[in-house]
Amino acid sequence: MQTVAKQVENLVVGNRVDLSSCQYLKRHSSAGWEYARVEGVDRETENCVVVSYQGIDQVGYQVGSVLQVVVPTDVPDPEIQVRVIGKPEEWSVWNISQNLTDRWGDLNHYDWPNKPLALLEDDAPLYGRLCDQMWGEITFVARKDGKFGVLFEVEFCSLESEAPHKDNDPDWYVKLSPQNEVVKILLKGMAKLTDRFPGVEFAVPHESQIIEDRPAAWAFVPDGTLTAEQREALGHAMLSLY
Incomplete structure (x- = not known):
């Protein structure tokens, strides 16, 4: 080594x-x-x-x-397609390593050769500090553009994502919106959060990044950007987007 x-x-x-x-x-x-x-x-x-x-x-x-x-082994943050505020019809790219932990702060070793986990394992104060910044069960430790932080992730449902299960509850299914409409609603809602939470980056990831290909809202919070009270407010705001 x-x-x-x-x-x-x-x-x-x-x-x-x-x-x-x-x-x-x-x-x-x-x-x-x-x-x-x-x-x-x-x-x-x-x-x-x-x-x-x-x-x-x-x-x-x-x-x-x-x-x-x-020197812990590092790997580049992979390119992930996202839709960002102001560009609901276009694909942009985030360089982000997701799910470095699970929702409870334990290291997630799935696909570990392609994750910068060694940097967390070799720096217990950093790892502990990041875990302390998680909120509820909608966050993971992540790294974007080489900077560690916490990723808020909230999943939602669309006609396309729930089609395989539509027969389980037809009345509920017909009330869902198409995927592209859900994405626009999420981006419009997150646009209202940018002034409240400076330094936080918002996006909707490509559906392939989410279970059942569901639309989701992402908010990446770099290490130390928000106070505990602000993280709680952000969490509630993200859950209320749709």
Whole structure:
């Protein structure tokens, strides 16, 4: 694996350290075959940083000491077709890695080679902070254009998406709108939210991205953009779009 030099005071929980670069643990039995995961970094004194290694030991280092840390494997955010505010008839492109977690914050390892999951696993503070910004059961941790954040996703129904189930409740089915009309309604509703939630990006993804090919509303909130109260307000607003 590729490693990079990092001063001990800049380590974060989740980092993996090459023990052969540690003067105290380079002869440890695991040094030759595994990387030690950092589970704690404490500034004990002005000149001493104590690093706790998962299942191994705690080591006190002089501030400024350098260790070799694994560079987590990154992958580009894939291109996803979306419809954006002001262009309901056109396809635009978002570069976004979706569903890095499930709706409850657990890492989603499905299709992991094509996701930047290693960056989250190697940075526990970032992962924890993002999970704290989730709301209800309509959000996932995601990354757009290389920036981590939280994706609000609300599914809706259309004539096309529910056609396979129309015989289950014919009276309900005939009241549904065509897919293109639902999309326009969602975009029009989200256009009214842009001033209330600055920094948030809105779109309707291609139906292939959603279960049953349903229309859906997306709102990508970059890390730290909204307060808890604003996230709650956004969640309620997204649920009320249609």
